Amino acid sequence: MRLSKILTGATLALGLATGAAAQDKTKVGFIYVGPIGDGGWTYEHDKGRLAVEEHFGDQVETVYQESVPEGADAERAITQMALQGADLIFTTSFGYMDPTINVAKKFPDVKFEHATGYKQAENVSTYSARFYEGRAVQGHIAGQMTDSNIVGYIGSYPIPEVIRGINSAFIHARKVNPDVEFKIVWAYTWFDPAKEADAASVLIEQGADVILQHTDSTAPLAAAENAGDVIGFGQASDMAEYKPSPRVSSIIDNWAPYYIDRVQAVIDGTWESQDIWHGIDEGMVGIGEITDAVPDDIKASALELKDSIASGDYHPFTGPINKQDGSAWLAEGEVADDGTLLGMDFYVEGIEGKIPE
Amino acid sequence: MIRLERRPQPSRLWSYLTPVIAVIVTMIAGGLLFAALGKNPVEAIRTIFWNPLFGEFAFYYRPQLLVKAAPLVLIAIGLSLGFRAGIWNIGAEGQYIVGALCGAGVGLAFHPTESVLIFPLMVIAGGLGGWAWAMIPGLLKVRFGTNEILVSLMLVYVAEQLLASMALGLMKNPEGHGFPGSRNLSDYASATSWIDQDIGLHWGMAAAFIAVILAYVLLNRHILGFNIRLSGEAPRAAKFSGVAPARLILFCLGTSGALAGLAGMFEVAGPSGQVSIDFNVGYGFTAIIVAFLGRLHPVGILLAGLLMALTYIGGEMAQSNLGLPAAAIQVFQGMLLFFLLALDVLTHFRIRLSARRTA
Numbered sequence: 001m002r003l004s005k006i007l008t009g010a011t012l013a014l015g016l017a018t019g020a021a022a023q024d025k026t027k028v029g030f031i032y033v034g035p036i037g038d039g040g041w042t043y044e045h046d047k048g049r050l051a052v053e054e055h056f057g058d059q060v061e062t063v064y065q066e067s068v069p070e071g072a073d074a075e076r077a078i079t080q081m082a083l084q085g086a087d088l089i090f091t092t093s094f095g096y097m098d099p100t101i102n103v104a105k106k107f108p109d110v111k112f113e114h115a116t117g118y119k120q121a122e123n124v125s126t127y128s129a130r131f132y133e134g135r136a137v138q139g140h141i142a143g144q145m146t147d148s149n150i151v152g153y154i155g156s157y158p159i160p161e162v163i164r165g166i167n168s169a170f171i172h173a174r175k176v177n178p179d180v181e182f183k184i185v186w187a188y189t190w191f192d193p194a195k196e197a198d199a200a201s202v203l204i205e206q207g208a209d210v211i212l213q214h215t216d217s218t219a220p221l222a223a224a225e226n227a228g229d230v231i232g233f234g235q236a237s238d239m240a241e242y243k244p245s246p247r248v249s250s251i252i253d254n255w256a257p258y259y260i261d262r263v264q265a266v267i268d269g270t271w272e273s274q275d276i277w278h279g280i281d282e283g284m285v286g287i288g289e290i291t292d293a294v295p296d297d298i299k300a301s302a303l304e305l306k307d308s309i310a311s312g313d314y315h316p317f318t319g320p321i322n323k324q325d326g327s328a329w330l331a332e333g334e335v336a337d338d339g340t341l342l343g344m345d346f347y348v349e350g351i352e353g354k355i356p357e
Numbered sequence: 358m359i360r361l362e363r364r365p366q367p368s369r370l371w372s373y374l375t376p377v378i379a380v381i382v383t384m385i386a387g388g389l390l391f392a393a394l395g396k397n398p399v400e401a402i403r404t405i406f407w408n409p410l411f412g413e414f415a416f417y418y419r420p421q422l423l424v425k426a427a428p429l430v431l432i433a434i435g436l437s438l439g440f441r442a443g444i445w446n447i448g449a450e451g452q453y454i455v456g457a458l459c460g461a462g463v464g465l466a467f468h469p470t471e472s473v474l475i476f477p478l479m480v481i482a483g484g485l486g487g488w489a490w491a492m493i494p495g496l497l498k499v500r501f502g503t504n505e506i507l508v509s510l511m512l513v514y515v516a517e518q519l520l521a522s523m524a525l526g527l528m529k530n531p532e533g534h535g536f537p538g539s540r541n542l543s544d545y546a547s548a549t550s551w552i553d554q555d556i557g558l559h560w561g562m563a564a565a566f567i568a569v570i571l572a573y574v575l576l577n578r579h580i581l582g583f584n585i586r587l588s589g590e591a592p593r594a595a596k597f598s599g600v601a602p603a604r605l606i607l608f609c610l611g612t613s614g615a616l617a618g619l620a621g622m623f624e625v626a627g628p629s630g631q632v633s634i635d636f637n638v639g640y641g642f643t644a645i646i647v648a649f650l651g652r653l654h655p656v657g658i659l660l661a662g663l664l665m666a667l668t669y670i671g672g673e674m675a676q677s678n679l680g681l682p683a684a685a686i687q688v689f690q691g692m693l694l695f696f697l698l699a700l701d702v703l704t705h706f707r708i709r710l711s712a713r714r715t716a
Contacts, residue, residue, distance in 0.1 A: 076424075
């Protein structure tokens with residue numbers, strides 16, 4: 001690998017050339033899929049970055065690049081950060097998986113952290129949050145709040161993470177309301193307010209009075225507000241500006257503790273490659289305030305569900321659960337293993353429609 | 358009073374000067390924008406235009422410029438032929454996608470066989486795929502007189518759906534843990550378009566240079582090139598001199614489609630590596646800007662493609678090094694086109710200062 005030699009040579013040279021002032025600063029880079037002002041996914045990652053800055057002060061320097069397309073351009077963006085002397089780079093979207101691995105091969109001394117992927121390497125960790133735990137609470141509320149018994153769901157891409165969320169929400173909505181139906185629309189984007197608003201409007205026209213979203217903007221909540229009598233949930237971020245209704249609760253991704261932890265590990269020289277999947281218990285998944293728009297008894301049982309998930313007493317995927325085609329998946333009392341959950345490519349029984357192919 | 362007076366003929370001098378002036382004016386206006394955002398304008402402009410070429414890591418960025426410019430130039434060359442003849446293929450993005458799908462399809466079908474024949478077959482499939490996709494608006498126009506602008510544009514969205522379907526279904530990596538996206542072709546020696554991935558060179562760059570040369574020869578030395586120019590500049594004269602419009606339409610759309618298809622194929626087998634849902638990043642549309650920025654001239658397009666690539670790569674550097682927001686870079690790129698179009702007035706009009714007369 002000629003380039004890798006040149007590149008490591010260059011990073012070395014850079015390290016030497018920039019002198020003592022830069023040497024004690026740890027440089028941390030972030031690659032974002034959306035703009036930092038998306039109010040959702042990227043916004044929360046950037047909050048994590050700012051928390052790192054605040055926690056370490058002069059010890060660290062952070063850099064970021066926003067709205068990086070997933071694919072060929074990502075590899076250049078990541079390479080660029082490594083070239084500029086980053087010691088640790090967080091790549092915060094699934095589509096950065098192969099680019100991250102490729103760049104990591106060329107920069108063995110730089111540490112990489114890829115969110116939501118499944119490929120690790122000596123210097124590449126993966127991390128993700130058990131969002132499905134939050135989805136269970138969401139489904140529990142949604143199933144009881146709907147009058148039309150139609151819950152609309154805006155999917156981004158049909159990847160396991162999103163399918164897992166749909167299944168978890170559906171299972172818990174059905175538990176409290178056997179008549180509830182899910183209508184699912186695929187937006188094929190993580191962040192596109194116009195498309196997301198369209199998707200929400202379509203679902204509302206089809207009778208949905210609860211909108212769940214797995215896309216990152218606040219546009220679906222705005223659409224719900226315009227329609228009136230429709231509720232929704234904050235996604236990835238609290239989206240508190242839509243409180244108390246249409247936003248009745250939210251799933252909050254809290255990356256700050258993890259980011260601080262990992263930066264500390266790099267500073268201490270104890271960083272090792274790992275695969276992290278944290279949930280409500282560890283604080284990576286938070287449930288935003290359940291507003292007064294939700295009746296007290298529903299709120300109380302939702303919080304109870306949240307606590308039992310956090311304590312480990314209850315797993316959102318506990319049998320008996322059948323797959324959509326009626327075949328058995330989990331027997332009575334059986335709990336899903338992480339491997340199946342990570343590669344989930346099927347709906348559970350009761351969900352209408354097909355996963356796009 | 359300032360008056361605009363139409364020139365009898367577009368000024369050659371100005372048509373060469375305006376792109377240069379547009380770039381300079383963009384630098385000034387962009388500098389003001391960056392200053393308003395609280396950044397050092399000189400540093401920002403230098404980061405965008407100078408650092409990728411002559412900065413510390415130029416050894417990495419120079420080939421990256423070609424990676425970015427190659428698909429733009431390849432597509433823009435094809436588009437320029439039609440644009441010169443007044444045939445408007447707006448759907449290069451769709452032809453780019455279909456070319457990539459056909460090329461990747463051939464490569465994936467042969468996986469994991471290794472043979473020197475696989476890549477040439479993929480090239481042919483990619484070109485044919487783009488050509489066939491462009492033939493739809495072509496044949497509809499020739500046969501039914503439909504508007505090729507609308508049809509080719511609409512087919513972009515059809516192609517995007519096809520791409521999503523392929524990434525999620527037929528071409529999905531069987532070892533991908535259920536995630537969408539095909540196998541990575543850049544890891545498959547017989548199918549990759551990389552000549553040397555470490556340096557950052559792939560066959561699409563060679564194809565772009567060849568396309569520039571062939572287009573130049575075609576337009577200047579070949580009767581077909583003459584007919585293309587004639588149809589655009591003097592449609593009636595073209596008719597009298599026996600140009601068959603239908604054949605010209607099919608030729609122009611077909612060629613631009615094939616070149617866009619090739620660009621997609623080289624991209625999917627190299628820099629991008631896999632068929633994924635958002636494989637296309639707008640090269641087909643940006644190439645329209647490149648074609649006009651390059652004055653529809655093959656050499657001009659080559660330069661314009663490189664300039665466009667420079668603003669992309671320099672823009673990315675400015676983002677991560679200086680903390681400029683992505684939107685500011687997009688505004689900056691938009692300014693370039695805006696000033697070019699605005700200054701185009703000077704090619705077609707003369708500015709006259711005349712004394713106000715009283716009757």
